[in-house]
Amino acid sequence: MPRTATTLDAADTSLRQQVYNSLREALTSGRFAPGQKVTFRYVAGVLGVSLTPVREALRRLVAEGAFEMNPNRSVRVPLMTRDKVLELRDIRMELEGLAAAKAALAATRPQTAEIRRAAREILVARTRGDSATDRQKVREFHFAVYAAAAQPTLLRLIEGLWLQTGPYMNLLYPDFISSSRGPAGRQRLIAALEAGDAAAARREMENDIRRALSYVAGLADENGNIAPAVPATTRKRRSPAASAVFELQVN
Amino acid sequence: MPRTATTLDAADTSLRQQVYNSLREALTSGRFAPGQKVTFRYVAGVLGVSLTPVREALRRLVAEGAFEMNPNRSVRVPLMTRDKVLELRDIRMELEGLAAAKAALAATRPQTAEIRRAAREILVARTRGDSATDRQKVREFHFAVYAAAAQPTLLRLIEGLWLQTGPYMNLLYPDFISSSRGPAGRQRLIAALEAGDAAAARREMENDIRRALSYVAGLADENGNIAPAVPATTRKRRSPAASAVFELQVN
DNA sequence: AATGCATTTTTGTGATCACAAATTCAGCGC
DNA sequence: GCGCTGAATTTGTGATCACAAAAATGCATT
Numbered sequence: 001m002p003r004t005a006t007t008l009d010a011a012d013t014s015l016r017q018q019v020y021n022s023l024r025e026a027l028t029s030g031r032f033a034p035g036q037k038v039t040f041r042y043v044a045g046v047l048g049v050s051l052t053p054v055r056e057a058l059r060r061l062v063a064e065g066a067f068e069m070n071p072n073r074s075v076r077v078p079l080m081t082r083d084k085v086l087e088l089r090d091i092r093m094e095l096e097g098l099a100a101a102k103a104a105l106a107a108t109r110p111q112t113a114e115i116r117r118a119a120r121e122i123l124v125a126r127t128r129g130d131s132a133t134d135r136q137k138v139r140e141f142h143f144a145v146y147a148a149a150a151q152p153t154l155l156r157l158i159e160g161l162w163l164q165t166g167p168y169m170n171l172l173y174p175d176f177i178s179s180s181r182g183p184a185g186r187q188r189l190i191a192a193l194e195a196g197d198a199a200a201a202r203r204e205m206e207n208d209i210r211r212a213l214s215y216v217a218g219l220a221d222e223n224g225n226i227a228p229a230v231p232a233t234t235r236k237r238r239s240p241a242a243s244a245v246f247e248l249q250v251n
Numbered sequence: 252m253p254r255t256a257t258t259l260d261a262a263d264t265s266l267r268q269q270v271y272n273s274l275r276e277a278l279t280s281g282r283f284a285p286g287q288k289v290t291f292r293y294v295a296g297v298l299g300v301s302l303t304p305v306r307e308a309l310r311r312l313v314a315e316g317a318f319e320m321n322p323n324r325s326v327r328v329p330l331m332t333r334d335k336v337l338e339l340r341d342i343r344m345e346l347e348g349l350a351a352a353k354a355a356l357a358a359t360r361p362q363t364a365e366i367r368r369a370a371r372e373i374l375v376a377r378t379r380g381d382s383a384t385d386r387q388k389v390r391e392f393h394f395a396v397y398a399a400a401a402q403p404t405l406l407r408l409i410e411g412l413w414l415q416t417g418p419y420m421n422l423l424y425p426d427f428i429s430s431s432r433g434p435a436g437r438q439r440l441i442a443a444l445e446a447g448d449a450a451a452a453r454r455e456m457e458n459d460i461r462r463a464l465s466y467v468a469g470l471a472d473e474n475g476n477i478a479p480a481v482p483a484t485t486r487k488r489r490s491p492a493a494s495a496v497f498e499l500q501v502n
Numbered sequence: 503a504a505t506g507c508a509t510t511t512t513t514g515t516g517a518t519c520a521c522a523a524a525t526t527c528a529g530c531g532c
Numbered sequence: 533g534c535g536c537t538g539a540a541t542t543t544g545t546g547a548t549c550a551c552a553a554a555a556a557t558g559c560a561t562t
Contacts (some may be wrong), residue, residue: 266515266516301518303517304515
């Protein structure tokens with residue numbers, strides 16, 4: 001099972017960290033709907049902990065931009081707009097392009113092997129039509145490159161950015177794959193990494209991100225909104241199979 | 252009095268936010284020594300609040316990289332190393348270069364006027380030898396440019412990066428000014444902004460950051476450490492003029 | 503039926519408490 | 533002196549409580 005947390009807060013066993021991991025997991029795998037309101041007590045109830053660790057985890061995610069806070073102090077999953085996607089696109093092109101360039105200069109043999117492996121597994125999943133593992137493997141491929149850059153602060157920033165685009169990429173991924181000409185680009189990226197060609201690696205990475213997020217931006221409606229927003233709230237869920245939206249234990 | 256918080260969480264009156272602002276203020280104005288340990292109860296005591304808001308504020312700052320957390324769960328001001336400075340330099344060149352480029356395309360007349368004003372005030376402070384306001388005005392100049400870019404997520408990221416370099420820039424600023432040839436670069440940047448020349452604006456911004464942080468990196472000792480680290484701890488401060496390190500009220 | 507208002511419920515905030523892990527300190531033996 | 537081991541203190545964590553702001557609900561009037 002691939003680890004979701006890529007940073008060094010791995011060995012943190014605090015409840016707060018576990019709640020953080022759970023929420024992050026739920027967010028990137030699309031168990032929260034964009035625009036959905038998330039209350040502290042709801043999360044605490046689902047995860048079976050008190051408010052304290054939930055507050056700290058949620059506040060951290062708000063600080064990272066994964067959730068947003070209304071002026072009236074309620075937390076919700078951010079809605080995506082065309083402008084926001086384009087801003088994220090340009091930022092990600094810079095930072096992930098930089099990471100690719102650094103990776104070209106610093107990647108070790110086992111690291112490039114790992115990158116190659118991820119690229120292969122993307123193809124396998126894609127030919128199978130398994131878009132869930134496809135997406136997961138694309139993530140692994142990218143972060144294998146970023147890890148090879150050996151820049152901890154940069155990695156942390158990139159993770160934060162993925163957290164913001166994550167829920168929507170998940171939502172829109174099936175559509176996106178069909179329009180993709182990814183494999184060739186990834187091969188060129190790998191070649192650049194192994195040749196130590198930083199400029200080429202950066203260029204390939206930038207192109208990949210530009211293509212993906214420009215596509216997402218193109219899905220906006222006339223108001224600039226993306227993915228209509230199911231403004232589901234989490235409260236009053238008296239129905240039998242209660243919380244199908246966000247089921248997860250702390251463990 | 253210039254506002255420290257540039258983002259939109261301005262109207263937040265919660266204690267947590269006030270503690271966050273206080274800590275941030277104290278950090279950027281150098282009232283914490285690099286490597287200094289910061290305990291929750293100490294901060295709570297100084298600011299006269301309970302642990303709850305202090306925990307949330309400090310955790311957010313840890314998430315932003317302004318403080319760091321030991322494996323043994325204690326919070327301290329990060330020590331700076333050459334590698335970290337160089338990493339921050341490259342990241343900042345990308346992001347602040349991007350912001351300058353966007354500003355060249357989007358800046359309004361009043362915004363460029365504000366930028367010009369800040370540039371003038373830097374010169375005034377510098378001829379006076381007033382390095383404190385000098386540094387403050389440099390900050391205002393930069394953030395006036397970034398604000399003109401009108402990219403909220405980008406602005407937030409840049410603020411986080413300044414928070415990480417902040418304490419050290421403060422510490423090292425007097426040395427730095429003497430070696431500076433800043434004014435000409437700023438004039439060229441302003442010209443590029445007013446001409447709508449995004450590439451030139453980016454280039455000038457990148458050069459400015461490269462020069463500043465390369466200089467800081469050059470101050471590292473043979474172990475790669477910067478600014479010897481006064482490993483002062485905050486506890487057991489029974490001496491009369493007790494906490495001169497971090498004096499501040501909440502409001 | 504729609505609207506305005508008062509009441510009830512929900513929800514975030516901050517303080518406090520209990521507890522365990524970590525740190526510091528004291529005293530001992532070498 | 534120096535290092536080690538015990539107790540004593542400090543410190544972060546999580547749970548709980550009280551409270552006020554916000555949201556939802558019920559009800560009366562038009």
